[in-house]
Amino acid sequence: MSLHSGSRPFLPEFRHAAPTFQRALATSRQLQAPRWRPASALDQWVERPIRPMSLRQLFFFGRTLTEDRLISSANYVRNELPTRIAHRLRDMQKLPYAVVTNPHLSYVYELYYKAFESFRKLPNVKTLEDNDAMCKIISENLKEHLSVIPRMVTGVLECHNLMSADDMDAFVNRSLRARISRRVIAEQHLALTETYNSPGHSPHPSSEHDFVGEVLLRCNAQDIVRDCGQFAQRVCRDYVQGSKVPEINIRGHVTATFPYVLSHLEYTIGELLRNSIQAVMEHYKGWDQPPPIEVLICEAPSQVVIRISDQGGGIPRDILPYLWSFNKGPRSQERLASLGQVPALAATMQELKIPGGPDTPRGSSLNQLSFRDPKLRLGMGLPMSKIYAEYWAGGLELHSLEGYGVDAFLQISKLGNQNEQLTSRASIDAV
Amino acid sequence: MVSYAIECHNLGPGNQHGKPPLSDDALLSSANFTLSLLPARLAHRIQRLRNLPFIVVANPHINKIYNNYLHSLSILEPFYQKRISTMEEEEKFTEVMADLVQTHTNTIPTLAQGFLECRKYIDATEITNFLDQHLRARIGTRLIAEQHLALHMASTADARALDSDPYNIGVIDSSLQPARIIRSCEAFVGDICEFKYGVRPKIDMNGSIDATFAHVPVHLEYVLTELIKNAFRATVESGNESHPVEVTLAAAPDVPMSKLDALKQLALADETTLDFTKDGLAEYCTLSEGVHGPINSAPPTITIRIRDRGGGIPPDVLPNIWSYSFTTFNADEAAGTNSVNDGLNAITNGGNPSSIAGLGYGLPLGRAYAEYFGGSIAVQSMHGWGTDVYLSLQGIGKVV
Numbered sequence: 001m002s003l004h005s006g007s008r009p010f011l012p013e014f015r016h017a018a019p020t021f022q023r024a025l026a027t028s029r030q031l032q033a034p035r036w037r038p039a040s041a042l043d044q045w046v047e048r049p050i051r052p053m054s055l056r057q058l059f060f061f062g063r064t065l066t067e068d069r070l071i072s073s074a075n076y077v078r079n080e081l082p083t084r085i086a087h088r089l090r091d092m093q094k095l096p097y098a099v100v101t102n103p104h105l106s107y108v109y110e111l112y113y114k115a116f117e118s119f120r121k122l123p124n125v126k127t128l129e130d131n132d133a134m135c136k137i138i139s140e141n142l143k144e145h146l147s148v149i150p151r152m153v154t155g156v157l158e159c160h161n162l163m164s165a166d167d168m169d170a171f172v173n174r175s176l177r178a179r180i181s182r183r184v185i186a187e188q189h190l191a192l193t194e195t196y197n198s199p200g201h202s203p204h205p206s207s208e209h210d211f212v213g214e215v216l217l218r219c220n221a222q223d224i225v226r227d228c229g230q231f232a233q234r235v236c237r238d239y240v241q242g243s244k245v246p247e248i249n250i251r252g253h254v255t256a257t258f259p260y261v262l263s264h265l266e267y268t269i270g271e272l273l274r275n276s277i278q279a280v281m282e283h284y285k286g287w288d289q290p291p292p293i294e295v296l297i298c299e300a301p302s303q304v305v306i307r308i309s310d311q312g313g314g315i316p317r318d319i320l321p322y323l324w325s326f327n328k329g330p331r332s333q334e335r336l337a338s339l340g341q342v343p344a345l346a347a348t349m350q351e352l353k354i355p356g357g358p359d360t361p362r363g364s365s366l367n368q369l370s371f372r373d374p375k376l377r378l379g380m381g382l383p384m385s386k387i388y389a390e391y392w393a394g395g396l397e398l399h400s401l402e403g404y405g406v407d408a409f410l411q412i413s414k415l416g417n418q419n420e421q422l423t424s425r426a427s428i429d430a431v
Numbered sequence: 432m433v434s435y436a437i438e439c440h441n442l443g444p445g446n447q448h449g450k451p452p453l454s455d456d457a458l459l460s461s462a463n464f465t466l467s468l469l470p471a472r473l474a475h476r477i478q479r480l481r482n483l484p485f486i487v488v489a490n491p492h493i494n495k496i497y498n499n500y501l502h503s504l505s506i507l508e509p510f511y512q513k514r515i516s517t518m519e520e521e522e523k524f525t526e527v528m529a530d531l532v533q534t535h536t537n538t539i540p541t542l543a544q545g546f547l548e549c550r551k552y553i554d555a556t557e558i559t560n561f562l563d564q565h566l567r568a569r570i571g572t573r574l575i576a577e578q579h580l581a582l583h584m585a586s587t588a589d590a591r592a593l594d595s596d597p598y599n600i601g602v603i604d605s606s607l608q609p610a611r612i613i614r615s616c617e618a619f620v621g622d623i624c625e626f627k628y629g630v631r632p633k634i635d636m637n638g639s640i641d642a643t644f645a646h647v648p649v650h651l652e653y654v655l656t657e658l659i660k661n662a663f664r665a666t667v668e669s670g671n672e673s674h675p676v677e678v679t680l681a682a683a684p685d686v687p688m689s690k691l692d693a694l695k696q697l698a699l700a701d702e703t704t705l706d707f708t709k710d711g712l713a714e715y716c717t718l719s720e721g722v723h724g725p726i727n728s729a730p731p732t733i734t735i736r737i738r739d740r741g742g743g744i745p746p747d748v749l750p751n752i753w754s755y756s757f758t759t760f761n762a763d764e765a766a767g768t769n770s771v772n773d774g775l776n777a778i779t780n781g782g783n784p785s786s787i788a789g790l791g792y793g794l795p796l797g798r799a800y801a802e803y804f805g806g807s808i809a810v811q812s813m814h815g816w817g818t819d820v821y822l823s824l825q826g827i828g829k830v831v
Contacts, residue, residue, distance in 0.1 A: 298816040305813045399821045401734040404681030
């Protein structure tokens with residue numbers, strides 16, 4: 001829409017108002033407000049409190065898997081999922097109208113509502129057959145929701161002038177944390193069911209090298225860094241123009257292990273390493289032996305810290321204040337264009353699999369993001385990684401040495417006895 | 432006196448003092464500029480002190496400091512009547528400046544002692560808030576006074592006869608090389624280590640060692656001494672003196688790499704407006720309390736990373752590292768009057784060698800100095816391994 005379309009006889013003083021007016025007209029034509037539904041069902045579920053879980057509870061519960069335990073887990077999931085989605089829906093409903101009617105965000109809203117409706121109607125699980133039926137529904141739902149993250153961020157970026165950037169960031173953070181929580185309990189239960197149904201399963205405590213559902217009891221930091229590192233090196237070698245791929249050196253307390261949801265860790269470490277490798281390759285264009293990336297593993301009684309140091313030149317000044325934001329900063333509109341190219345938005349992401357990717361036991365929603373072309377800067381890797389890191393009471397900090405490189409510190413709680421860090425509707429309202 | 436508003440936004444173009452030696456006019460201009468700023472700053476300090484609990488200000492040490500400020504305000508009074516317009520008046524004014532700087536030299540150890548004695552009557556948060564503000568204000572006030580003193584010294588008849596150092600502009604060295612200061616701090620702190628522990632840790636430096644920028648040398652020396660002190664002490668006490676402390680210097684692409692570059696940058700501008708005082712003053716223009724963090728938000732230009740293998744900071748200690756008078760040093764030793772003064776004087780005045788751990792003012796005060804010109808200090812500890820400290824600094828008075 002052009003400001004200077006000759007056919008409109010705007011008076012000079014209205015000319016500056018014209019773009020806003022035209023934009024409002026244009027958007028209202030495209031508006032697809034989500035369907036109105038009676039609020040009573042939602043109200044009921046929003047009133048229920050969320051019962052957060054800890055990692056330890058997750059894996060202790062599944063360690064000795066009997067039929068009773070499986071049914072019990074099924075009913076926990078049956079109650080938690082609609083409760084958590086209800087809180088999210090209410091949060092979205094309170095956003096400004098103009099925001100929720102954005103096509104991408106309204107798509108997400110509809111998806112959530114559909115899921116809410118199907119979950120809340122699930123009958124009480126009494127038998128294994130009931131459980132199998134429920135698992136089928138949950139599994140379909142998980143697949144359907146794979147594209148939520150890029151959709152939500154696209155919608156948020158498009159709405160950048162409709163809401164304060166801080167409120168937007170807070171909303172996205174809450175939503176993503178809640179999303180992790182739902183997927184964790186859902187995927188965990190599906191994994192337990194699969195284990196239970198697998199031939200030769202008997203209810204004995206799993207050995208330490210096993211998974212209990214999605215939780216790997218002994219994640220070895222060094223192994224994970226090495227595997228993620230190799231994968232990131234491969235991706236960068238194929239797609240990034242610059243120097244040869246830098247080496248990754250790992251030292252410190254290399255035998256450190258801890259229980260964790262493996263896919264979360266792989267995503268975070270993968271993002272950090274890919275950022276580092278890419279920065280080094282671009283900073284040292286043409287070099288045969290760019291300086292290596294140094295990874296240090298430090299184990300303390302209650303936590304493990306992984307420090308990733310690169311010499312990639314540091315973070316540019318203009319984006320440094322906005323590292324952890326989904327929508328602030330001078331490059332936010334460029335990200336909009338890149339997001340449009342993430343395949344998950346288009347069709348199925350199963351097609352986008354780089355041969356020889358890391359072997360996570362179950363395809364997770366994170367893979368689609370990790371497998372993208374590194375040239376597509378989505379601006380999401382860091383804030384997402386931070387959310388994952390903090391989800392289990394850990395943390396992620398970055399220190400940039402401008403002109404030299406970046407140090408990233410990933411803190412992982414070893415004990416697994418901290419509850420999920422969630423925000424319920426009640427606590428948002430209380431503020 | 433307190434109602435005399437701080438008009439810092441209206442300082443205007445009358446502050447181009449230029450590089451020494453200054454002409455008479457320029458020197459008078461500097462004197463009047465200084466005179467316009469100081470009384471209000473002193474008055475604000477006095478008011479803040481008055482707001483502390485009676486029992487705290489009644490403590491002899493705190494009371495002494497309070498009276499110092501009153502004294503300084505009173506000796507400035509004769510100059511309020513009119514502009515300083517003759518060189519004799521300027522000479523008298525400069526003497527008053529010298530007296531001011533001298534009187535307030537030991538403010539910090541004295542305040543420290545006072546607060547230590549009063550710790551039953553005032554809680555740690557209140558002390559931290561007061562000191563954070565007070566010490567930042569003090570940095571600015573001293574800088575203003577010392578800058579005029581330095582400009583005066585460099586412009587008097589004797590100084591003009593000597594070759595002037597093209598790099599020094601009052602208290603600022605415009606081609607300061609951090610690497611040089613790091614080496615000298617390494618030696619100084621190493622001496623104390625050797626005296627106290629019998630071992631001397633080393634520093635491995637890498638990165639942009641030749642980087643130079645404009646800064647106040649004494650500030651940088653203070654901060655680096657404190658940080659290196661912490662690193663050395665941790666290294667030695669954890670038995671890791673064989674692992675050198677690693678110091679990495681990072682310079683943003685626009686930082687000059689040699690004295691020649693720095694001089695070229697200076698030469699390009701005829702009228703160098705080194706009105707650095709504006710940076711610190713902006714904090715006090717809003718009369719809001721507890722300003723923390725970088726004062727202006729311009730990006731840093733030199734970052735120094737100090738990495739040690741000293742075992743890291745235990746999680747229970749970590750929340751307190753930015754509080755004043757928190758130190759893992761033995762509290763009994765610190766309580767004695769003599770060691771209070773010795774510890775700090777040894778480090779800051781190069782006096783008697785003494786205990787390496789002072790009063791726990793090192794980190795918060797270091798951060799105040801770093802932040803004064805838009806830098807910062809960040810501490811990242813890995814318990815069980817070591818600590819990484821990131822000191823970012825911005826060059827003063829960007830040449831426009």
